[in-house]
Structures are given as structure tokens and as C-alpha cells.
Amino acid sequence: MTAVLTAGTTTGAGLGSVAAAVARRAARAALTVAVALVALVILWTVLLWVFDVPSFVGKPPWEVLQYLFAEDPARGVRPASLSAADARAQSFGALWVTLGNAALGFVAGMGLATVTAVLFVLFRPFELAFMPIAMLLRSVPLVAMAPLLLLIFGQGPLGIAVIAAIVVLFPVLVNVVLGLNSVPAQTVDLIRVNGGSAWTVMVKARLPSALPQLLASARISVPGAIVGAMLAEWLSGFVGMGGVLSGYNGSGNYGGVWTIVALAVLVSIVLYEVMTVVETAALASWGPDAGRPPQG
Template sequence: MTAAVANAAPVAERVSNAGVAAAALRRLGTSLLVVVVALVVLAVAWVALLRLFDVSSFVGKTPLDVFGYLFSDAPARAVRASNLTAETARSQLFDAWLVTVGDAAIGFVTGLVVASVIAALFVLVKPFEFAFMPIAMLLRSVPLVAMAPVLLLIFGQGKLGIATIGAIVVLFPALVNIVLGLRSASPMSLDLIKVNGGTDLKMLLMVRVPSALPALFASIRISVPGAIVGAMLAEWLSGFTGLGGILNAYKGRGNFSGVWAIVVVSVVTSIVGYAVAAVVEAAALAAWGPDAGKSARR
């Protein structure tokens, strides 16, 4: 009997791992398909709208123009300045992209961590919600474009100011989702821990957090594009670094192909980031979510 139990544990672990891997692979395939379809639809809509509104070719660049700007040694006329090579254009864009991704990552992590802590305090300390929620709603009602310059004056135009703006973009949507997720825990499970002498903190860690994982990952997926937009807005207002910063410079020089290239890179980054978050979500929920292990047992 003991030997059977000992042998069952590795088997169960292998089944569980197989279920997690299968869930991640299924979501990976779906995400790749979504990314490809989204990019094709966006490209078609891009060209169609340029033609529909009869946008001047000097300002409105097509996907082929952007490709020529970044990769062609002899692009079409008015696509790239004669003193700018494709290699230099790619280098400028890539360097700015790295800065923006770093700024967005700082804001994303900060906003998500702060939202999770505040959501936990809402559940554990009821008066905290009544004190903080009006302030949160007030801040949420102020347009980010109006708030961002004030935040940059307070926190400076460096990494701290940019990260603060990105964190605020992530904070409020994540906070609402995570609070709802924590409060969606099964009352029977909570009562079971309570009658056995469990504390509110134990109920939070053992029941509420696993129940909130779907809401948490939904917040992560939503926050990835938001963090990039927040970082670019902060860079656009603060100087000439990152995608937002060189967007100012390109617009001032009349480098509209560069402007469209920035749009393409930021959109692709957001879509890919969203897809990566979806794959991680599928694997995490299969391993630790409310329905963990069910797919593996089927």
C-alpha cells in the first residue's frame, strides 16, 4: 500500500505538469494566430483608411513605406531623408524601443504590485477602503494628459516621473479587477477556514488569492498595452528619449515615415506583450488557478 502511494505521487506530478504544458501550448497556438490576424487586419485597415480619407502621401505612409524606411537601401521618394540610412533608422528606433520597454516595465510592475497590496488591504481592513476609494476615484476621473505634466513636475522628468505615470495607468484598472477577484472567493471555503480557527490573512492566502488569479491575469493582459502608452506619453512630455521622445523629434523634422514606424513598433509590442501575458496566464491558471488540474484529469 505504501509503495502504491509513493508511486502515485510522481505519476500525479507528471500528469499535472503535462496539463500545464498542454494548456500553455494551446494558448500559445491561439495567441500566435490572434497576433497574425490582428496584424493583417490592422494593415488592411491602415491602407483602407488612408485611401478613404485621401491622406497626402507626404504625411500618410503605408506599411510598404515603413518597411522601405527601415530596410530598403533605395526607398521610394519622400520615404526617408537622403542623409539617413536604413541602418541608422533601425538603430534609432531600436534604441528608443529599449528605453520605452524599460520604462513601461517599471511602471507595469510598480502599478501591479501597488494595486495588489491595496486590494488586499481593502479585503483585510475595511476602513481602508472607505478612506482610499474616494481618492482613487478622484484621481481616476482626471484625464491622464492633464495629470501627467503635474506628475512630471512633482517627480521630475527622469525614470521616477515616467514610472509614476506608467504605474498610474496600470493601477486603477488592475485595482478594480483584483478586488472583484478577491471577493469572488467561495463563501463555503472561507467558512471552512474560519471554523477551524483561520485568520483573515490565512483566508486571503489560501482561498481569496487562488480565486483572484483569473482577475489578476486579466489585469495583466489589459495593463501591458496601458503601460506602454503611459510610458510613451511620459517620454513625449519629458524629453527626447524613448519612442515618445523621438516621436517629438521626428514630427519636428517632418520625418513622417519615422512617426509611422514608431506607431507600428508600439502597436506590435502591445499585441505581442498581450499574447505573451495570455500564454503565461494559461500556464499559471492550469497550475494554481481555481480549476487547476481538472484538464489534466480528463
């Protein structure tokens, strides 16, 4: 008896079902972003009022908009020496730098975690030796580890990307290992009885089984990569949102501080929802049994 485990194909009517699933998820994602923004604005305003934050320090959402777009904002919203165009250039320029650093860290962390997870499953002694070390490193606060990493890898994009990658690495590693090990024993036995190697089991059964966990890990790691990049930028200098945030805080430009934080939160929410659409598209293209290799 032979068994062939293949990925789902998407042709004809399948393309239509995939497109419909993606369209539905995209609509839900847009609605989620809108609802999240409304809730965030309400919570932001209420907390400033409840804790009676001084207006010099606490800036409500409408003052953030004034900071970016008003040519003549209310007093204290933006330094007099800073025009709206300059405020936008600094804020959005820092945003693009951080997104680039976070993207490098995200790709590196996802790739390294996936390769390491595969090695853990293929070579059990490797997992027994290195998984405790990985968990030990995960338990060390990133704030304590980051300065050392910046000394080793430099305070440029490489060092920042390394810290962002570490934030991504550990959650993805654990989830993907669990996904790779979730294949039913009968499926593994069937492939081996028909002459398949451990690598065949990996390609035909384990990787398809881990696809949902891999995509879910990618989704939740996007905001983490941004936070990691901002932390590294804060510690390394005056580049990116983290560096600009540090500079604004030091100079008392609290309108700029709130603007950077608001942009970071907004981008994290949007990218998270974008990844949910990507996840839906990938799983729908794979087929209704994604993550459940067929038996037989």
C-alpha cells in the same frame, strides 16, 4: 472538522497537461498575432485611401518597411540624411528604452495595486476612505496629470515609470478587489470556525480566488503601460518612442512617425498575446479549479 485549502500541484501527468495547454495557447497566440497584423495592414491601407491622406503625411505599411530597411527608398519615405542603419538604430533603440520604462511601471503598478487591494479587503475602513479618492484620481485625464507628476518625480526613468504605473494601477486595483471579495461566504465561515484569522482567509481562499482576475488584469495592463510610458516620454523630452515620435513630428519626418506608431502597436499586440500564454500556464499549473477554492 478541519479544512485545508491548497493550491493545485503539477506532477507527472499534470505536467503533460499543462505543457499541452500552454502549447495550444501559444499556437493560438501566434495565429492571433498573424491575423491581427494582416487586418491592421488592410485597415491601415484602406483608411489612407478612404480619407485621401496626402502621401507626404500618410505612409502605407510598405513605406514603413522601406524606412527601416531600404538603402534607396522612394522619395519622401526617409530624410536623405538618414541611412537605413541609422533609422533602425533610432527606432529600435527608442523601443528598448520605452519597454524598460513600461516594464518598471507595469511591475510597480501591479505590485502596488495588489497590496492595496489586500489592505482594502483586510481593513474595510481603509477601503471606504481611500477607494473614492482612487476613483477620483482615475477620473482626472492622464494628459492633465502627467506634467505635474513629471515635475514631482523628474523627467527621467522614475517619472516615466510612475506615469506608466498609474495607468496600470486603477484597473488592476478594481479587478483584484472584486476577485478577493468573490470567495463564497461558506468558505470564509469554514476557515474562521476552525480558528483561521482574516490573514488565513486571505492566503488560503481570497488570493487563490483572485488569481484569474489578477492575471487578466496583467494581460490588459501591458499595452496600457506602453501607452503611459510613451505619453510621459512625449512630455519629458527626446527619449524613448514617445520622445522620438515628438521629435520626428516636429521635424516633419512622417515616415519616422508612422514607423514608431507601427512598432508600438506591433509590440503591444505581441506582448498582450505573450501574457495570454503566461496566464494559461499559471492557471493550468494551479489546477482546473483555479479561482474556485475547494469547500469541505
